[in-house]
Amino acid sequence: MPRGRSLVRRAAYRVDRLPGRPSAGTKSRGACVHSHMDASHRTEPYAVTLTDTAWRERLNAAEFHVLREAGTERPFTGEYTDTTTEGVYACRACGAELFRSETKFASHCGWPSFYAPLAEDRVEYLRDHSIPGRPRVEVRCASCGSHLGHVFEGEGYATPTDQRYCINSVSLTLEPTRD
Numbered sequence: 602m603p604r605g606r607s608l609v610r611r612a613a614y615r616v617d618r619l620p621g622r623p624s625a626g627t628k629s630r631g632a633c634v635h636s637h638m639d640a641s642h643r644t645e646p647y648a649v650t651l652t653d654t655a656w657r658e659r660l661n662a663a664e665f666h667v668l669r670e671a672g673t674e675r676p677f678t679g680e681y682t683d684t685t686t687e688g689v690y691a692c693r694a695c696g697a698e699l700f701r702s703e704t705k706f707a708s709h710c711g712w713p714s715f716y717a718p719l720a721e722d723r724v725e726y727l728r729d730h731s732i733p734g735r736p737r738v739e740v741r742c743a744s745c746g747s748h749l750g751h752v753f754e755g756e757g758y759a760t761p762t763d764q765r766y767c768i769n770s771v772s773l774t775l776e777p778t779r780d
């Protein structure tokens with residue numbers, strides 16, 4: 602797995618490029634040992650705050666599972682995995698604009714992949730230790746707190762940031778550019 606080796610080797614000096622990382626450099630072994638603000642430390646409520654009952658009325662079962670329960674759609678099944686249509690991807694839960702098609706790239710990982718969010722304040726990052734021994738950085742909508750996916754970096758993709766925002770299709774709604 603050449604890509605996996607490169608991930609670890611390059612992470613040590615790429616890790617500081619993710620937003621929100623304190624300047625004090627801790628040695629990291631993998632690409633995802635970041636010190637991101639944890640949403641559990643939030644003092645402000647999300648701009649869009651609904652009860653689970655209200656979310657279930659808005660979202661279908663698959664959307665609710667991914668967005669509100671941090672689920673993951675099966676790879677290569679999402680409707681936007683290979684989409685190249687120009688437009689803006691909005692949060693399917695609250696409608697906040699999150700990613701632009703210009704930053705979408707063919708990662709071949711099975712999920713829509715972007716190398717940057719539309720703006721840094723559109724998303725927030727949480728440490729995710731749900732897989733033992735494989736810490737990841739979860740990406741959530743900053744407006745409603747819904748789960749979008751994870752971000753990885755230092756994998757060697759030929760993109761401006763070498764970051765891969767690995768996002769569930771079901772978390773997004775593409776609003777195509779009108780011409």
Ligand SMILES: [Zn+2]
Pocket residue numbers: 692693694695696697742743744745746747
């Ligand atoms: Zn949202």
